[in-house]
Amino acid sequence: MEGIIARLRMSAAAMPGAQRALAELVLADPDAVSHMTIVALAGRCGVSTGSVTRLCRALGLRGYPELRIALAADSGRIKAEPWSSTMGADVSEDDDIPRVAEVVRAAIRQAVGDTIGGLDLDAVGRAARALAAARRVWVFGIGGSGTVASELQQRLHPIGVPAWATLDPHLAVSGAALLGPRDALVGISHSGRTRETIDVLAQAASSGATTIAVTNDAASPLAGQASIPLITVVRQAGLRTEALSSRHGQLAVIDLLFIATAQCAVEQASRSVRTAQQAVAPRKERL
Incomplete structure (x- = not known):
């Protein structure tokens, strides 16, 4: 299943101004955001808590607690699987040079x-x-x-x-x-x-x-x-x-x-x- 960070990357550019600013802040340090309250995140970005809630709903989430959980899970996966999180799923660390070149x-x-x-x-x-x-x-x-x-x-x-x-x-x-x-x-x-x-x-x-x-x-x-x-x-x-x-x-x-x-x-x-x-x-x- 596609992670929340990947979904944010793909959809951020098309979001309205306040949501896009929030998305960029989240993507800059998802692990840190997973530990923030909704008030802290809104204040850090200079938007309302309502904008944070609308971002969550745009991502198909019920609310901010669900976003924090998803970010924590994605951040944990990135730390556990540094290769795939950094390089993606199209190539593995075991692929030969011809595959990587293609x-x-x-x-x-x-x-x-x-x-x-x-x-x-x-x-x-x-x-x-x-x-x-x-x-x-x-x-x-x-x-x-x-x-x-x-x-x-x-x-x-x-x-x-x-x-x-x-x-x-x-x-x-x-x-x-x-x-x-x-x-x-x-x-x-x-x-x-x-x-x-x-x-x-x-x-x-x-x-x-x-x-x-x-x-x-x-x-x-x-x-x-x-x-x-x-x-x-x-x-x-x-x-x-x-x-x-x-x-x-x-x-x-x-x-x-x-x-x-x-x-x-x-x-x-x-x-x-x-x-x-x-x-x-x-x-x-x-x-």
Whole structure:
């Protein structure tokens, strides 16, 4: 039977605001929540006890005591079965490398295929034109999304787009404050609820810059604040590869965005690439 933590993961994104905030708090530390009173949990999240009760009912539970019991049971199972709780049921610790490779291949293929198939391509075109015309571009993300942000910056810079990326939220928000109507900012967050990324994008928007969001949740605050939201489609699977799959979905978006941006400024991109290649060529090891 599916555990309460898995059910929360699958349904949290579609929940109303207060319930979603509660779900995210529960998922952050289910064991701790299993020891909290309903008043303590509501106060920790800044919502009413009624919101906690509605969350329980949305999960098919009779009330908060049942949620606490379910969380305690799931937390105990996770401690007793660390492999399956972390990696899921699709692979076991005894599977051979070909089996593991097939599961990972399938997860990546689904993430990339679903994302490209579901993208608003008109939005991609608008984002590419904004990046190609921008005086400067900031790209920002936290954690795994920060790795993807750095990847986008490294692709844009050689084609002549003046782009910067940072993992420092203070530097990012100060940089966003200095942007203007001729600039752009790309905020990347799988959940669309990373507070630092939302704050940086909001600052860029208030400065008049074009804001582009790459997120997996069209209903998230990040997507709602962005001038141009680009939505990945990464579904939770049996294998706990959502972090890995989310990155591949994001990379598929930035691959497409990078190429479309280069197409919007072919002469500039070609000239910049040639110049960069000429600068690097003497430094490559000669065999």
